[in-house]
Amino acid sequence: MTKKILEPFVSIYKGPLGAGVDEVGRGPLAGDVVAAAVILDPAKPIAGLADSKKLSEKRREALFSEIQDKALAFCIARASVAEIDKINILQASLLAMTRAVEGLPTQPEHVWVDGNKIPKWRYAAEAIVKGDSRVQAISAASILAKVTRDRELVALHEQYPDYGFADHKGYPTAVHLAALEKHGITPHHRQSFGPVKKKIEQLDLF
Template sequence: MKKQQDLDALKQSLATFNLIAGVDEVGRGPLVGDVVTAAVILDPEKPIFGLTDSKKLSEKKREEFAELIKQNALSWSIGRATPIEIDELNILQATMLAMQRAVEGLTIQPEYVLVDGNRLPKWQYTADAVIKGDALFPQISAASIIAKVARDHEMVALHEQYPQYGFASHKGYPTKAHLEALEQHGPLSCYRQSFKPVKAALMQWHGELQNEVN
């Protein structure tokens, strides 16, 4: 994490910019679905009070904030990388790609970009990475909320298609219940095949199919 004097200096330098985009991701750990990122440029004339790291908010509060952000931000955008891209690139590089897509999707060119975490995508924007930035900068907080709500909605929609996997409750993360469902029902096409539990389940299912053939 940046030292306090570094954070103070960053905040001071940001005072000279009006169009600051915050960027965050959700979904690096799950076994299924896209890694989802968001970029948000808040309107300094329409401050939204109470923004913080999405993980610290209840689902109801996240939903309320997401609507406020969409209504009041100067621009917001969602970027994503698919399970196929995650398997091809690895989760870190796929996350960087999704972040690029989120910023490129903004209708306004940001003057500065703040990214949650400790590394930046390779891009032309003036930017800074801030560990735990989603609790320190409202722009990143807003991005974390937008990304989290979007991905959670996708997991609920997937649950409606495949209720036996329990996606609405675990959101794709490798909980005990999820791993049991994966073992029992096998991986769907939206699973990340390079992730160890999915790879193991695929081998198990291919082995059982082979036994049936023989």
């Protein structure tokens, strides 16, 4: 199965230290954007790697531990809410991915990046649309990033129970938008995002 997933890219890159990188959290109204980079160990295959969004929470949690146990190297990084508001969510996502790859204890010779944009960095890399479903190293990175961010939003729920962060993870659901309208914003909301910005303007906080 691994051979089939990687076949389209073998002619481009054949080195042993390829890293996959992915980010989670572009769409939410609250919380950091989290990225992860992973170099898998061919001698320690991990069954069931897939796009993190297509896995159950229980399966993601199990794979989260297995990836950390078996990977040659991994790093989880982020860009903060303040950075998102300062440089925009796309640039913040690229920044988080750069930090994840640069933070790997073993540096890769090549990087597979999920999506269609590559950060401005020193690494040989290729962008792969839907890479989290096509390249196992990216799948592993997507799982590490999503589990990490989901756990953080569950913890945020304990601090702000009126917003429902544990359920919607910061995404602009009807419940979240209603909570914004009723309770206002928290320090963890992205002030540059439309619904949050609108609420700030309503409160005349600009």
